[in-house]
Amino acid sequence: MSKLTVIILAKNEEQNIVDCINSAKFADDILVIDDFSKDRTVTLAQELGARVIQHGLDGSWEQQKNFAIKESQGEWIFFLDADERISEELAKSMQDAINNPEKGSYLVQRENKFHHNEATHGVLRPDWVLRLCPRDGAMVLGNVHEKLTSPYDESNLKGILYHYTYDNWDQYFRKFNQYTSLLAIQYQERNKKVSFVKDIIFRPLWAFIKMYILQGGFKDGKMGYILSVNHYFYTMTKYVKLYYLYKSGGKL
Numbered sequence: 001m002s003k004l005t006v007i008i009l010a011k012n013e014e015q016n017i018v019d020c021i022n023s024a025k026f027a028d029d030i031l032v033i034d035d036f037s038k039d040r041t042v043t044l045a046q047e048l049g050a051r052v053i054q055h056g057l058d059g060s061w062e063q064q065k066n067f068a069i070k071e072s073q074g075e076w077i078f079f080l081d082a083d084e085r086i087s088e089e090l091a092k093s094m095q096d097a098i099n100n101p102e103k104g105s106y107l108v109q110r111e112n113k114f115h116h117n118e119a120t121h122g123v124l125r126p127d128w129v130l131r132l133c134p135r136d137g138a139m140v141l142g143n144v145h146e147k148l149t150s151p152y153d154e155s156n157l158k159g160i161l162y163h164y165t166y167d168n169w170d171q172y173f174r175k176f177n178q179y180t181s182l183l184a185i186q187y188q189e190r191n192k193k194v195s196f197v198k199d200i201i202f203r204p205l206w207a208f209i210k211m212y213i214l215q216g217g218f219k220d221g222k223m224g225y226i227l228s229v230n231h232y233f234y235t236m237t238k239y240v241k242l243y244y245l246y247k248s249g250g251k252l
Contacts, residue, residue, distance in 0.1 A: 002028035004098055005074030009064055011035035013082035014044060021048045023086040033068045065140035078132045083164045090159025094132055105133035105150035110161045122217025123227045144182040176234060184241035194242045204236035
């Protein structure tokens with residue numbers, strides 16, 4: 001069995017996949033789970049020595065990632081998005097962790113980056129995410145904003161995981177629409193209640209205040225304001241979709 005499998009979920013990521021894989025070259029096994037890309041993602045990944053398995057997402061990140069865990073050959077796994085890059089310091093920390101006889105699960109600090117803008121507060125402030133853990137006992141839960149879970153004690157790794165968020169606004173709003181729809185469906189499956197006044201009028205306002213003022217989005221200037229307003233509409237939209245799923249099956 002390999003020591004470490006880096007797992008990359010991808011679909012039509014030819015612009016990202018090369019830099020992504022190159023940042024993970026220290027791993028024993030690089031596994032790309034491809035959702036039937038129509039561009040050169042598969043070819044480029046294979047040329048770089050990655051192992052590629054095609055498997056349909058079918059609207060569930062949870063099942064796709066759990067499938068990837070089963071296909072991993074490493075004793076350890078690390079989830080890496082195609083638009084993320086492992087820094088040299090993080091790579092070293094990961095290698096130190098997996099060579100430690102005492103097993104644990106590890107969070108990494110993710111820093112969001114744009115190509116031409118900067119936003120380091122509010123919605124896109126740096127966060128800590130669980131990404132590295134032993135394969136044994138690992139599981140992913142949740143269809144949207146899914147989380148990796150592990151039975152081992154958690155600690156933090158040194159080094160940054162760089163996340164190149166969005167190339168353009170079209171991509172941003174495609175994900176906006178996709179995620180709000182999936183969240184509404186997930187909430188309905190859990191029988192989550194929705195109130196027009198509380199969740200569609202007041203909750204989005206609180207979401208804006210929290211991101212723009214309390215989390216410092218105002219410090220990021222124009223981009224901070226735009227992202228905070230979009231977070232208002234993101235919050236409202238997922239509850240509007242949920243409200244009408246209950247009311248009329250989502251039809252207007």
